[in-house]
Amino acid sequence: MVLGTGKRSSQDLLKKRVLEAGLCTGCGACVGLCPYQVIYSDRTVQLHRCDLKDGKCQAFCPRAEIDFGSLRSRIFDAADLTPEIGAVQGYYFSRAADPQLRAIAQHGGTVTVLMDLALAEGLIDSAIVSSGRRNLEQNSAIIKDKDELRKKAGSKFLVSPTVAAFNQTAAESTGNIGVVVTPCQALALAKMKIKPRKDDADSIDRLKIVIGLYCGWTLSAEKFKALLWQNNIDPAEITSMDIPGGQKVLAIKTAGGEKMISFDYVDPCIREACRYCIDSTAEFADISVGAARFGAAGEEMRGWNQIIVRTSRGRQLVDLAVSRGVLEIREAPAEALQELKKAAAAKKKTALKNIIRKSGSARNLLYLRSSDPFVKKFLAKN
Ligand SMILES: Cc1cc2nc3c(=O)[nH]c(=O)nc-3n(C[C@H](O)[C@H](O)[C@H](O)COP(=O)(O)OP(=O)(O)OC[C@H]3O[C@@H](n4cnc5c(N)ncnc54)[C@H](O)[C@@H]3O)c2cc1C
Ligand code: SF4
Ligand code: SF4
Numbered sequence: 248m249v250l251g252t253g254k255r256s257s258q259d260l261l262k263k264r265v266l267e268a269g270l271c272t273g274c275g276a277c278v279g280l281c282p283y284q285v286i287y288s289d290r291t292v293q294l295h296r297c298d299l300k301d302g303k304c305q306a307f308c309p310r311a312e313i314d315f316g317s318l319r320s321r322i323f324d325a326a327d328l329t330p331e332i333g334a335v336q337g338y339y340f341s342r343a344a345d346p347q348l349r350a351i352a353q354h355g356g357t358v359t360v361l362m363d364l365a366l367a368e369g370l371i372d373s374a375i376v377s378s379g380r381r382n383l384e385q386n387s388a389i390i391k392d393k394d395e396l397r398k399k400a401g402s403k404f405l406v407s408p409t410v411a412a413f414n415q416t417a418a419e420s421t422g423n424i425g426v427v428v429t430p431c432q433a434l435a436l437a438k439m440k441i442k443p444r445k446d447d448a449d450s451i452d453r454l455k456i457v458i459g460l461y462c463g464w465t466l467s468a469e470k471f472k473a474l475l476w477q478n479n480i481d482p483a484e485i486t487s488m489d490i491p492g493g494q495k496v497l498a499i500k501t502a503g504g505e506k507m508i509s510f511d512y513v514d515p516c517i518r519e520a521c522r523y524c525i526d527s528t529a530e531f532a533d534i535s536v537g538a539a540r541f542g543a544a545g546e547e548m549r550g551w552n553q554i555i556v557r558t559s560r561g562r563q564l565v566d567l568a569v570s571r572g573v574l575e576i577r578e579a580p581a582e583a584l585q586e587l588k589k590a591a592a593a594k595k596k597t598a599l600k601n602i603i604r605k606s607g608s609a610r611n612l613l614y615l616r617s618s619d620p621f622v623k624k625f626l627a628k629n
Contacts, residue, residue, distance in 0.1 A: 257302035269519035270310040275411030276435035277304040286408045289468040309434040316619045330624050331588040333530030337556035338584050340539045340577040353402040354538045355552040363393050364568050365425050371455050372422025377407035383482035384468045387412030406465045410435050417450030425456040430526035433459045437531035459529020461537030464521040471516040492540035523602050525595040533561035541583040595625040
């Protein structure tokens with residue numbers, strides 16, 4: 248599926264093949280480049296019609312056609328590439344050295360400590376992270392100050408329009424930028440890096456660090472809020488959410504205590520687009536960060552992250568954090584990496600099955616190419 252060709256405008260094709268097809272991840276890449284695309288709640292909306300055949304709205308959409316193989320080979324060292332989790336230069340367990348930061352972070356505070364350091368060392372002038380609004384929906388925050396960054400720690404399982412905030416920041420300022428993103432957002436930014444449009448080339452050059460979060464799914468704001476009300480939880484009262492290792496529940500904390508909601512009820516709230524997503528580890532980030540849960544050591548590793556270092560920029564930032572004493576790292580056992588690869592492969596296979604069910608044919612993989620060797624590998628095993 249190539250958007251922006253033929254008689255129809257890019258905007259029409261984006262509407263038909265991404266928005267109406269349930270493939271929109273809410274990444275925000277089409278917002279801020281074109282005045283007609285906006286985010287409303289957690290949905291992307293087209294305000295006015297546009298007739299351009301090569302509009303910016305579709306240029307970096309992670310659900311417009313992607314040649315994963317070529318994107319990977321242009322960004323990463325071929326020797327580092329793995330089929331399941333993309334490029335791996337290093338794989339570790341890590342956590343912030345500061346226990347106060349760990350106490351407010353989602354897991355080990357690795358993401359916040361790395362962004363903190365990038366700001367403090369002047370590697371970036373702004374960090375774009377996620378920031379909750381009172382009604383649970385997420386907005387992006389553009390942070391220049393270390394203490395402000397700590398206030399944004401923690402995971403929010405609703406989409407944050409981070410790439411839209413990147414587009415805005417890059418247009419309005421001249422400084423260097425770092426972002427914390429989900430895998431689909433890292434993919435949109437990778438598309439910008441590889442094929443910037445003439446007037447956006449400077450913007451993407453100023454993107455100096457991409458920290459990707461592992462991601463299983465995000466929730467639809469509308470459906471999830473309805474579920475919360477059914478469980479007598481006021482969305483505005485939520486202080487944090489997590490998925491405790493080995494349990495099929497979503498743990499929701501409010502000032503009044505913690506409630507567990509079974510995945511059976513959470514599952515119908517997952518955004519449809521996430522069911523067609525093949526990336527669980529942010530394969531296009533410089534560094535990817537998730538929870539360090541694996542096998543029997545799940546409890547022991549509570550409060551730690553697992554990280555994949557993918558690029559030399561990522562390597563430099565992690566090494567600097569260790570040498571400054573702000574990040575602790577441990578070698579991760581080989582079983583943890585195997586477990587991660589197995590889980591990542593399972594997500595790819597499930598997504599491909601869902602894609603084929605949707606399109607009706609293994610020859611039509613919606614935004615993926617069936618000739619892509621990385622896709623082929625998981626198709627064959629379906
Ligand atoms: C939607 C979602 C699904 C996830 N699924 C998994 C999973 O299946 N397995 C797993 O191991 N880990 C998953 N994670 C990642 C995990 O929850 C932690 O974010 C990660 O381990 C980093 O922990 P930390 O303590 O270093 O983060 P912290 O130091 O607490 O920093 C977290 C950073 O992430 C930013 N952030 C929060 N929510 C979002 C969002 N929606 N979009 C963009 N940025 C955001 C915050 O603003 C903050 O800067 C998911 C995260 C999200 C947002
Ligand atoms: S996936 Fe991203 S770029 Fe594509 S339509 Fe949705 S918000 Fe826009
Ligand atoms: S599961 Fe995929 S599509 Fe959904 S938010 Fe995560 S990275 Fe994006």
